Amino acid sequence: MRQTRGARLGVIKPETLTFKMFISTDLLEEYFLQEYLRHFYDDDSTTGSCDKKTKMREMQQYFGLPPSGELTKETLAVMKKPRCGLSDVEHVGETVRWKKKRISYRLEIIRLTSVVSIAQKVFRRAWKLWSNVTPLKFRNRNMEVADIDIFFYSGDHNDGSPFDGRGGVLAHAFMPGLHIGGDVHFDSDEDWSINLFAVAIHEFGHALGLSHSSDPGAIMYPAYNFDPNYEPQLSFDDVKNIQKLYGELPPPKTPTKCDPYLSFDAVTDLQQEVLFFKDRHVNLFMWRKHPEFDEMRVSLISSLWPETVPANLDAVYENTWENVVLFFKGNQYWMLRQLKLEEGFPRSISTLGFPSRIKSVDAALHFRDEGYTLFFTGDECWRYTTYVQIYSCHSLYPRK
């Protein structure tokens, strides 16, 4: 029965109650709250208001709200966000996972032909995010029995968790197991021409055995982030948790040093060594050249900086004066002291003084003795010292 945990849902939203004209908003909200806590926070106390407050605090804490136990506007707003139908309560000792590496899935086509055509493509991309960081392989097997059956259902579909029309619960999934285990159900009353990708990655995470995460940056966060600028991807939390279940990707073949096509993402001095960064899949390679060794050593960056350094770095440099190493990716940078992430990082590169049109840096070159750093962005160059605002080098070096 445990693979069905948390899936016995179908939250009733106040808007969908047909008798709403006869009861007050307060009562509706109260009912909504009760149902929400019952479904997502395992609250089986229907009367005990003391217990309900505790559950509510638990929920508020989960979503990073002040745990007042009161039904504030902010709390209600969070509860009304579109979300996943599974519970947010972690059931200790319930870890389930697939015992094999090759997992098949199948999209069951009932109606919804317009969605089906895009869904296949979207699902392939969603599975790929999970197979990029694990030894798992996903196969689409439309003609045969599959481990993971994917359905689009409307309303009650006989698994004890009826869907609720547009909004509210968007989808739910079952933990790995036989029969309905691993299956994923999408609410067919939603507008799936948008957002299917983010919801699919999340639900596939459940189908692989992941629970919800309270980290708002995680794909396993129970409420969906549909900000138009949001690019769904796995967070470190997600990667760490899935690798806990299935292990890491087998170390990729080490590229040979003489490979003429070998290129690096970034290069930096670090103490006595020169480090070359190269990203392969999510594992980060780092070549280390120590003056006392002739041979280069290759190691995984995660062996030095667990979980903190992002993949596909743009630039890295060490500031020996301040004894920190800075990592750049996209419009953010990470500062590590003694191989630990400094508080308040990652930060936007605009805090270094870059104008807002600069979205990332291509390379960084730190001059130890002179105590400044050059940044390269496109065909521009920037000179930076810690205590002086950044300025364009074109005043120093004429554009060619």
Ligand SMILES: [Ca+2]
């Ligand atoms: Ca719904």
Ligand SMILES: [Ca+2]
């Ligand atoms: Ca199944």
Ligand SMILES: [Zn+2]
């Ligand atoms: Zn979920």
Ligand SMILES: [Zn+2]
């Ligand atoms: Zn279902």
